[in-house]
Amino acid sequence: MNEDTRLREGLGPRGGDHGDVALPSRSGGVPAPAALAGVYAALDLGTNNCRLLIACPTGDSFRVVDSFSRIIRLGEGISATGCISDAAIDRAIAALSICRDKIQSKKAKRLRLIATEACRAASNADGFMDRVAAETGIRLEVIDRETEAALAVTGCSPLLDPRGRGAILFDIGGGSTELVRIERDPEQANAVPRIKAWMSIPLGVVSLAEAFGGKDVTPQSYANMVAKVAQHIALFAAEHGADLGGMHLLGTSGTVTTLAGVHLNLPRYDRRRIDGVWMSDADLTATIARLLGMTYQERAGNNCISIERADLVLAGCAILDAIRSAFPLPRLRVADRGLREGMLVEMMRADGALSGCR
Secondary structure, eight states: OOHHHHHHTTOOOTTTOGGGOOOOOTTSOOOOOHHHHOOEEEEEEOSSEEEEEEEEEETTEEEEEEEEEEEOOTTTTHHHHSSOOHHHHHHHHHHHHHHHHHHHHTTOOEEEEEEOHHHHHOTTHHHHHHHHHHHHSOOOEEOOHHHHHHHHHHHHGGGSOTTSSEEEEEEEOSSOEEEEEEEOOTTSTTOOOEEEEEEEESOOHHHHHHHHOSSSOOHHHHHHHHHHHHHHHHHHHHHHSSOOTTEEEEEESHHHHHHHHHHTTOSSOOHHHHTTOEEEHHHHHHHHHHHHTSOHHHHHHSTTTHHHHTTTHHHHHHHHHHHHHHSOOSEEEEESOOHHHHHHHHHHHHTTOSTTOO
8 A cells, every 4th residue: 555545545654653643641641542432533734724623423424522723824924935934833833732632632532633735835844843743742644635635525525416427626725726526427326426537736825815915906916816726727627627517516615615604694604504505606706796896804894704814715716716717617515624524534434433334
């Protein structure tokens, strides 16, 4: 089994098996074997967010027992300096310390703790991860882009239209964006969707906003962002953008969940209203136009955007518009789920903890 296959199957890298790291307990004891613990934790340290999900398997799914999400902007400035800044490191360690405490309090023993584009790109990533390990006990596993795409598919595939053929799934991150074409085999009833093709580009909301500006976005600067992303996805779209009958867009990111919240005019963000909601092409066009018409202060004052995303949301919209142009599909399904859910499912399947997987 090669290294990439080990990572995709939730086994962690060779040597350290960081996907199953056992955090020391407060008493210094060694946790019980992971597969016997019954409590699983998945942590995703992204370029913009630090997210944790702790869950227990229940039948063919899982029950969330605790979660955490904080915008930390780990990748802030990396495109200019090549390094994770001291301020970003401090923000990350503060968030990861909370994650460690939650993991320990829920007695989660089966863990996967990943980092994505910021740690792939930064020249000081090794030093950063060593400091994280020393100060929090968390040893991060830096996953490659193919693994990131595969985890997004695993986490989001339950939201595929059961009557459809497949989807163009996209995950707009802080420092990279993944695109995946997934399809079911039409010859098999209840077929599991398969990855037909995938790609990743080194552009996300943080890197794009830093390059073109995120606070004061003009029609021209917005068009320039769209054009930049379009250049990166043109070849993939040419090769895999035909024959889209029976397919839809499936998006997982802060961009699409924010758009859905604004579209629904929610007084505050509500995951129960967002996860799984459908938006038409006309809905997306109208909502993006509405955001483009807002000032930075108006975006910051919207409870579904907030000051934390006010300078990033239009960069995300530009990425989405480039995807919509390349894959002109009539509907988008919004997913407030992704890598963490994918990690949990993969670990539980590997342990035979989900019904039908033993």
